[in-house]
Amino acid sequence: MTLVPVVLAIASVVLTLVCLVRSRRMRHLLIAEREAAARQWSEREALVRAQATAAERERIHGDLHDDLGAKLLGMIHAAQSPAEADRARALLQDLRDVVTRSRGTPGSLLETLAEIRGEASQRLGAAGIGLRWELAGDLPDPLLATDRVLHLYRIVREAISNVIRHAQAGNVRVRVKMIDERLYLDLTDDGSGADAQSTGRGSGLGNMRERAAELAGDIRWAAGTEGGMKVLLTMPLPEARA
Numbered sequence: 001m002t003l004v005p006v007v008l009a010i011a012s013v014v015l016t017l018v019c020l021v022r023s024r025r026m027r028h029l030l031i032a033e034r035e036a037a038a039r040q041w042s043e044r045e046a047l048v049r050a051q052a053t054a055a056e057r058e059r060i061h062g063d064l065h066d067d068l069g070a071k072l073l074g075m076i077h078a079a080q081s082p083a084e085a086d087r088a089r090a091l092l093q094d095l096r097d098v099v100t101r102s103r104g105t106p107g108s109l110l111e112t113l114a115e116i117r118g119e120a121s122q123r124l125g126a127a128g129i130g131l132r133w134e135l136a137g138d139l140p141d142p143l144l145a146t147d148r149v150l151h152l153y154r155i156v157r158e159a160i161s162n163v164i165r166h167a168q169a170g171n172v173r174v175r176v177k178m179i180d181e182r183l184y185l186d187l188t189d190d191g192s193g194a195d196a197q198s199t200g201r202g203s204g205l206g207n208m209r210e211r212a213a214e215l216a217g218d219i220r221w222a223a224g225t226e227g228g229m230k231v232l233l234t235m236p237l238p239e240a241r242a
């Protein structure tokens with residue numbers, strides 16, 4: 001009979017320990033659930049803010065394109081010379097880059113080169129300059145990050161601008177090929193070579209060098225085989241898509 005109180009005391013202690021363990025477990029579960037709920041709320045808030053920011057950015061881009069784009073088109077039509085019209089046209093292309101490329105959509109190498117060719121053909125044609133485009137048949141077609149696409153666009157655009165404004169050229173040849181896993185793009189005009197001197201002034205040359213460096217590449221200027229000037233850009237490429 002004397003064992004009964006002892007057994008009851010032990011049972012009471014065990015029951016108390018079990019309750020404590022369960023209570024702690026429940027407390028940990030409640031804390032974990034509150035933390036998970038807080039994370040989900042924070043993620044939802046971040047998503048809502050990101051969506052609102054994206055919508056506002058799209059609205060601003062649309063306003064910029066509609067307003068400034070219309071003004072730049074007016075400047076193109078009212079220009080007194082091909083060079084003046086080309087300045088406005090180049091600015092319009094820069095604006096379109098901001099609107100479209102800022103969305104972060106990557107493009108492939110061949111798609112990018114096709115768009116560059118279209119823009120170059122339009123600008124040179126408007127200035128009365130012919131374009132000969134030579135693309136190697138064995139070029140790979142890797143995806144390019146948005147910033148790399150923009151740098152490539154701007155380098156070629158600046159080179160075209162120099163030809164139109166300074167070279168007094170009748171034709172431009174663009175060749176694109178691969179050598180030792182590097183892309184080679186050379187742009188040569190048949191002009192007076194005046195663009196070779198003009199690129200050393202102002203920010204154009206420095207901007208092209210900086211953009212080539214961002215591409216982990218190199219850019220050089222030399223006397224052109226067509227009689228004018230050659231701009232040669234070399235850069236590595238990411239692996240092509242499978």
